[in-house]
Amino acid sequence: MKKAEDYRKDLKIFNSLTGQKEPFTPLVPGHVGMYVCGPTVYSHVHLGNVRTFVSFDVIYRYLKHLGFKVRYVRNITDAGHLEDDSDEDKISKKARLEKIEPMEIVQKYTVDFHRILDKINNLPPSIEPTATGHIIEQIEATKEILTKGLAYEVNGSVYFDVIKYNKEVDRYGKLSGRKIEELIANTRDLEGQDEKRNPQDFALWKKAKPKHIMRWPSPWGEGFPGWHLECTVMSTKYLGEQFDIHGGGMDLKFPHHECEIAQGKALSGKDPVRYWMHANMLTMNGKKMSKSTGNTILPEEIFSGNNDKLKKPYSPAVVRFFFLMAQYRNVLDLSEEALESAEKGLRRLWEAYDKIKDIPETESEGFDVQKWRDGLYEAMNDDFNTPVTVARLFEGAKAINKMSAGEGGLAPESKQLLKQTFEDFMFEILGLPENRDECAGNRNLDHVLKILIDLRNRARQQKNWELADKIRDELAAIGIQLKDGKDGTTYEIV
Secondary structure: OOOHHHHHHHOEEEEOOOOEEEEOOOOOOOEEEEEEOOOEOOOOOOHHHHHHHHHHHHHHHHHHHOOOEEEEEEOEEOOOOEOOOOOOEHHHHHHHHHOOOHHHHHHHHHHHHHHHHHHOOOOOOOEOOEOHHHHHHHHHHHHHHHHOOOEEEEOOEEEEOHHHHHHHOOOOOOOOOOOHHHHHHOOOOOOOHHHOOOOOOEEEEEEOOOOOOOOEOOOOOOEEEOHHHHHHHHHHHHHOOOEEEEEEEHHHHHHHHHHHHHHHHHHHOOOOEEEEEEEOOEEEOOEEOEOOOOEOOOHHHHHHOOOOOOOOOOOHHHHHHHHOOOOOOOOEEEOHHHHHHHHHHHHHHHHHHHHHHHOOEOOOOOOOHHHHHHHHHHHHHEOOOHHHHHHHHHHHHHHHHHHHOOOOOEOHHHHHHHHHHHHHHHHHHOOOOOOHHHHOOOOOHHHHHHHHHHHHHHHHHOOOHHHHHHHHHHHHHOOEEEEEEOOEEEEEEO
16 A cells, blocks of 8 residues: 555645746755744634635645655734834734733734634644744844845835845746836835835834834834744744745735745845745635625634524534635635535535445455545645545545445455545545534534434324424425434434
């Protein structure tokens, strides 16, 4: 039997920098350095961000499954995330509005972020650094870029010189495909622009105005770091001047990731990242999610059912499975129909997994387990294609259902390989919970149905056919089919 490590030579990743799928060859054989932009902790984590973090959790899980030693770094932005390059970051603004300390805001929403990702069964990263924990390193990086002549200081703020970098070092805009001339033409008039030599220049360090709460001493006076610089500093500190994978949402490609490339190359003379990966957006009912239009929903509102968008609650496992129904680079639309489909699909996989033990052990086999297993790895090696992976799990489920019903069987070693493969892909790689109760849309459903089945059985014993038929028919009407067999009555959600 092929081991998981045998499949890793075939892994291909879509590189946003080149616009094509490329064979994955890490800088250090057997080791992977991966950095993913984490949340700015000034509000509850957005459902679209959760999708991004689930996508990279699956990528992290699969790389580990293939036998790579992975260092996964995901930061917490707790300072310096400027609003449209203005003089106030999002955390300071929220703290001022709520009249509490910025670090109270940070703590509240960091705890909430971790709680949501725990519920949805994400693994923690190897390292989770914070921007405020790396102020000294950001000041030193700013000093170095100034020394290289690629930044300038004005009134206590330091700006990266995009035009000079573009002329002397490398093309600014190569990740997003934007041209510097177009950027100049499309620049908006924002607060603080009059300090800059060029409108495209971005802050490495901003002088803190009197109203600004979060501030640190620096060679240029009291201020705070630029948002882009923190990721450059933290990624290279823990992964080196060059590392393998940098991930984040599509919305971060420009300007955030573009600025990271410029800063990294200004500091080391090297392109910092080999494979840039970007997860696409989540829409709801065919429209962009937006607080201003009310077309938005929080993860906890889905889990609890406390919302006006959906008819019932859906478990974190169902939401996670829903996210896997689209490839991470594609737009995914959230709707009641999509969540219901995910809920039914997850039950089908679990029911099939439970039936593996019932497959007869035979000499002649009607299902090629090794070929099916190869197909699962083939799907994941094709840029982590989770929808194809799920479709192939359903192919396996279909074969299990037939064999467990008496249509064929498997040799003992094939049966064990089938079970192991289901466990590898369902639990270890896709990250679906091993506890079946966590996969159910309603954890009490099984208990309630057992009560109804007992009531129906009692009605049949008493020859109360009207009540027995009523229970059966009304359950069928909501998609729950009762099956009477020699071992009693079971149910299936169809």
